[in-house]
Amino acid sequence: MMYSMLQIGYTKWSEIPQEDQELWFRQFAQEFNWHPDHTETVRIRFKAKAMDSYTKQVNAWKKVWQKNKRPRNINGRVFEQLIVHWQKDETAETSSRNSKNRKSDRGGKGMYVHNLGACSMSTKEDELIEANDGNPVDRLQLIKVAHTNKKTGQIQDLLIKDVVDLVETEIASQSQPLSDDGDSVGASTNLSRLQINEMVEKAVPKRKGGFLVGLARRASSYPASSSQAPYADPMILEELHDKGERIVALEEQNATIQAENATILAELASQKKTNAEIMEKLNRLFASSS
Known part of the structure; x- marks a missing residue:
C-alpha cells in the first residue's frame, strides 16, 4: 500500500486523511476474514501497525536520499514531496532536537x-x-x-x-x-x-x-x-456479508451443475440402453431374413 496507494508525501501517518486511512483498512479487509464483532479490535491493531510501519518506511527512504540515491518503486511525486520536507530548516532543527532529547540524561x-x-x-x-x-x-x-x-x-x-x-x-x-x-x-x-x-x-x-x-x-x-x-463498521460488515452471499451462491451453483450432470449421465445411460435394444432387434431381423 505504501508504494501503490500512497499518492502524497505525508511525513507521518497522522497526516494521512482519515478517509485514506480507512481506504487502506478496507484494502486490508479484502485479503482477510474475521468475525464482525472483532472489526474494531482489528482496526485498532491495524492502525497501530500501519503507523509503526509507515514511520520506519519514511525513515528508510530518508536514509536512501541522504546517500544521494533513490528508493526503488517509490511514487515519484511522493519522493519529491518528502525531499522538500527533509530539506526544510525546521525539519533539520526538529531532527536535531529529537536526537538531543534521546541522548539527554533525563534528570x-x-x-x-x-x-x-x-x-x-x-x-x-x-x-x-x-x-x-x-x-x-x-x-x-x-x-x-x-x-x-x-x-x-x-x-x-x-x-x-x-x-x-x-x-x-x-x-x-x-x-x-x-x-x-x-x-x-x-x-x-x-x-x-x-x-x-x-x-x-x-x-x-x-x-x-x-x-x-x-x-x-x-x-x-x-x-x-x-x-x-x-x-x-457498516461498510466492512456489508463486505463480509457480500462475501458470504457469494460463497452461498457458488455453492448453490455447484449443486445445480452437479444435478444437471447427473441428469445428463442418466439420459446418456438410457439412450445407450435404447441403442443396445435397437441393435439387438436389427441383428435378429438380419438373422431371420438370411
Whole structure:
C-alpha cells in the first residue's frame, strides 16, 4: 500500500486523511476474514501497525536520499514531496532536537535503553501474547521483558527500573497473603490485568501527545471486559456479508451443475440402453431374413 496507494508525501501517518486511512483498512479487509464483532479490535491493531510501519518506511527512504540515491518503486511525486520536507530548516532543527532529547540524561537517569534490538514494542507484545496461548499480558510484564538485559538479568534503564519497582511495590501492598501468618512472601497477586495496566500507566512518564515512555499504545491497554457493545463498521460488515452471499451462491451453483450432470449421465445411460435394444432387434431381423 505504501508504494501503490500512497499518492502524497505525508511525513507521518497522522497526516494521512482519515478517509485514506480507512481506504487502506478496507484494502486490508479484502485479503482477510474475521468475525464482525472483532472489526474494531482489528482496526485498532491495524492502525497501530500501519503507523509503526509507515514511520520506519519514511525513515528508510530518508536514509536512501541522504546517500544521494533513490528508493526503488517509490511514487515519484511522493519522493519529491518528502525531499522538500527533509530539506526544510525546521525539519533539520526538529531532527536535531529529537536526537538531543534521546541522548539527554533525563534528570540523571541516563539515555533511554531497551533490549528489543530491531524488534518493536508492539511486536514483542504480540510474541508474549502468542507465548501466553493468545491471552493478553499486562504492561508490567511487557515493560520488564523489553528492558531486562538477557545476560545480566537487570533493567539497565534507571527510569524504567524505578517504574517497575514502584508498580511491584504497589502490587505487593494490594495483594492478599496466602498463609495465615501473614507472610508477605506467600502473597498472591490477585489484581486484574486492567488494574496492573493502570498502575503502570500512572507510573510511567508521559511524553508529548500523551505517549508513554517505554511503551507502545496498543489495543491491549483497553479494558478487557467492557460493557460497551463492540463497534462494527457498516461498510466492512456489508463486505463480509457480500462475501458470504457469494460463497452461498457458488455453492448453490455447484449443486445445480452437479444435478444437471447427473441428469445428463442418466439420459446418456438410457439412450445407450435404447441403442443396445435397437441393435439387438436389427441383428435378429438380419438373422431371420438370411
